[in-house]
Amino acid sequence: MLRLPSFTYLQPGTLQEALAMKADAGPQGMYVAGGTDLYPNMKRRHQEPRIVISLMGIPELRRLEGWTVGTCITLTELSNLPTFQRSYSVVAHAADLVSTPLLRNMGTLGGNLCLDTRCNYYDQTYEWRKAIDFCMKKDGHICWVAPSSPRCWAVSSSDVAPVMVAIGAEYRLVGPSPAAERVVPAARFYHNDGINYLTKQPDEILAAVRLPPPDGWDAVYHKLRRRGSFDFPVLGVAAWVKWEQGAGSREQRRVTEARIVLGGVASWPQEMPEAGAALAGTALEDAAIAAAAEAAYRPAKPLDNTDFDLSWRKQMTRVYVTRALEELRRRR
């Protein structure tokens, strides 16, 4: 069978301890939370840490304070939190759509936000990758998805990340002193590059996520995948709108601001600014939705490295953006 290589497993009890262990281990060390992403990757020799530092025993990372969520909260916990099901239903829903119940019991919020980019030239065993002479994301020099490309096109496959970018969440990162701590908007946490897909430094820990206060915004997440369980998104649509407050009946309310963020189509959660702009000032009439869907569809550029045919996936952008916005309209 496919075996995990041997490694040293460390269990710090505090953030400081974890940071010190990482400093000692250097490039040989990696943090792990639920392990549902890292361990399969280690079996396939994608990541080869000699020292794995678990964050699960650090109480601070398992805490929930107001609108700030510790990143080692499991996806199951996140989707079951009563406050989340009410005010942050989009976060709970996206967390609930990740993989399977068993993996959600282990997998964490932080793990999903830092999920390694995926590609079906990359998510293969060492022997398989050897048969195509490897790829630039690991052990090779070429991107098989786009052989003339200088960059890697592995796909951001997180369900929760597009939601965080869409609703404008902020991430709190803790690093070794003296820099110690910084807060970045979710959108700035990601790079559109399959290899360097995070702006996080290897020794930094993504400690918490600050959600925006529920003040008149609403958001939904729609996920396209082959099956109702297990599968990563081949397209995720996070749609966020800020409704005009006060004036008029609910049905007449207009959108003051909107963001459409797509998952599964680029190496980062891809915001579609023109689609958002097409919605501002509208009441999500059919024509406005169609214009936004078209604006999201045109630049979407899925490549041949996930499940399903790429041209169909591009076509689905229009359908899924439309359906997400229709749901927001219904919820108004």
Added chain:
Amino acid sequence: MVGKAHRKTDATAKVTGATRFADDLFLPRMLYAKLLRSPHPHARIVRIDPSRALALAGVKAVLTGKDLPIPFGILPVSQDEHALALDKARFVGDPVAGVAAVSEEIATAALDLIVVEYEPLRPVRDALDAVAHPDPRIHAYGDGGNLHKLINLEFGDVEEAFTAADLVREDLLFFDGNTHLPMEQHAAAADWSADGKLTLWSSTQTPHYVHRALAQVLELAPARIRVIATPNGGAFGGKSDPFSHELVVAKLAMVTGRPVKITLTREEVFYCHRGRHPTLMWVKTGVKRDGSITGMHFKSLLDGGGYGSYGVASTYYTGALQTVTYPVPRYKFQGARAFTSKPPCGPKRGHGTPQPRFALEVHLDKIAEQLGIDPAELRLKHLVPPNSLTANWLRIGTMGLGACIEKVVTGSGWKEKFRKLPDGKGIGLACSSYITGAGLPIYWNPMPHSGVQLKCDRGGGVTVFCGSTEIGQGSDSILAVIVAEVLGLDPFDIAIVTGDTDLTPVDLGSYSSRVTLMTGHAAIQAAERARDVIARHAAQKLGIPPERAAFADARVFDVERPERGLTFGEAVQLAEAVRGAGVGPSPAYSYSACVAEVDVDAATGIVRVPKIWIAHDVGRCINAATVMGQIEGSVYMGLGEALMEEMAYRGNRNVVHKIPSLLEYKSPTTLEMCDVVTYVVEDPDPNGPFGAKECGQGPLLPVPPAVANAVYDAVGVRIDEVPITPEKVFKALRRKAKGEEPRYGPDRFPDILWPEPIRVPPPWEGGDGTATDGGGRARTGKVVAVARETVRGS
């Protein structure tokens, strides 16, 4: 006993985890083996240097092709495999070297140290590529170029039949390849004793054939080899061949003098494959206005992968059973199997018949529409009569298809729904038939296909010894239920010993839906002989004639005075042990009808199947619970093939398997599984044990065409290709919107230079099952065998 729902005899052990699978074996001083596999789809092996691997601490042996040079293969006509590639690698994943080391980690590390120099050759991507490129050849044998097998059979003049028809229709269809996906990966462990005796434990469906292959390749006397089939965690046909890893661990054990185990990774299971052949099909049928068929011409082109495996049998199967559901008075079949640079295809549940059944049932749906006849009516009006011969000389026994169709038509509310559901919702119907046990063994021999021995214990227990293999289908339970029925015992009083070539008499294996029929007959015979002996002795003791001795509730008693009797154990003490015997073949055909309801999302092309109604003519249930389980399991597997399962390769990237993992090879989860309404139709067949026919494979067949026909009913597009993916439905819907042909499917069947047909007149045209020389070209003599060969193999 027979016909009731019984708990499987192995259920508790499976559920509690007590069952010991091959990978659960740990032997003292055991080594671990790994296989180095080819990274090239087609390449000559120029040089292999294992010296660096051998130098690695912990490595005990490295084998290469020259250590096991004798070829093997499941069929006598396709002895084209080597335990390790000898001179050539034929697909990415073809085993090239084997390592034994003290740990799996060290064995894995050693693989990277083996230097193999390859000279790449042009790979063959698929069957069309094989037809177009006869060179370079993948194998030096076969029917020319990269075509492994060509078949041309003619049962009457079909061209003449077409001229007599009111409507002649042609269709082209494609069924993509898919794999078995058993939960348990293949595993094997070998031990070589100081006395020169080899024991191999393996998750195999066919210990007898593995035994033969080991003897042949290792050049050992069969008496020195013991093969123990461990319980299989699913097999579905994927564990029916002798495999490289079994031969390699055996040889490694002999070389090192230590036990050696190998457990394949999931990726390697994809390389073992032997799954469904991707099959391109062309069918032309002539029908009268009332729907009766005048003649049919069927062509199939199978993508065989890198080796023969069961492929010759698979190819025959794609043409064999077209005639056993609706009368086809004249029939012509041309089948071709190509070698390609991919893992070999072979027998998967339904072996070679789901593909033509898909083609035929979709084709008939189109014919029914053209004739303006309800497709259920069309089929009901034209059923093959029971106890008849088909144009290709297959003998039909009982035939419950009519009852099956009526069940699903009534149950599904077909008449209220067909062509009447709202847009996006649809309903489709399809039927099928399948063999119950192959008529001929895989190698020619006059011996029984199955043997059963009974040991009746003085304590009242009975042990059944049989070479059959439990692969989860419940074959051990069947033996228990049958023997319990005859001897008046509880199935849990019976111990079952199966799949051990030292202990059990030969059974050919768990394939071809043969186990219940073959072992069932053998078990009945053995149990009846035991009963006769025990009855004789008990009767003597009771002072009654033997015919008055009855067996029930673990007692033997006077049927006229039931209170007078002995316990079963006491009766056995009088009689002591007896031996039973085997039995010859007696095939029968099972029948299925299926109605599928679908929801098609026209904006995306996504098809969901909320419900399936299926009726299966099983002859007679022996264990009602496992019959239902087999039917539902077949529906599940058929649904996966219909909607998503696909062996995808990257033809432009070294022909690598695109998705060799449980995550990316898409198989339905419980969320995709539909509701199933199952009707068991019982019409006991005199050829089956207690009248039973198969139920483990046949019910899969009608599922893909029923779904395809339902998609057409829902949104008016024909998807002439399996799997019916959202992309294909979406494309067909776009074509429909543009006013083009509302269809997705293949557009051509390549020109193939067929051999001269073997012409056999159908029974009603004065034939006797032998070939005429029609034009002085055909062979004579062995044609019954040729016709029968269509039901050979798995």
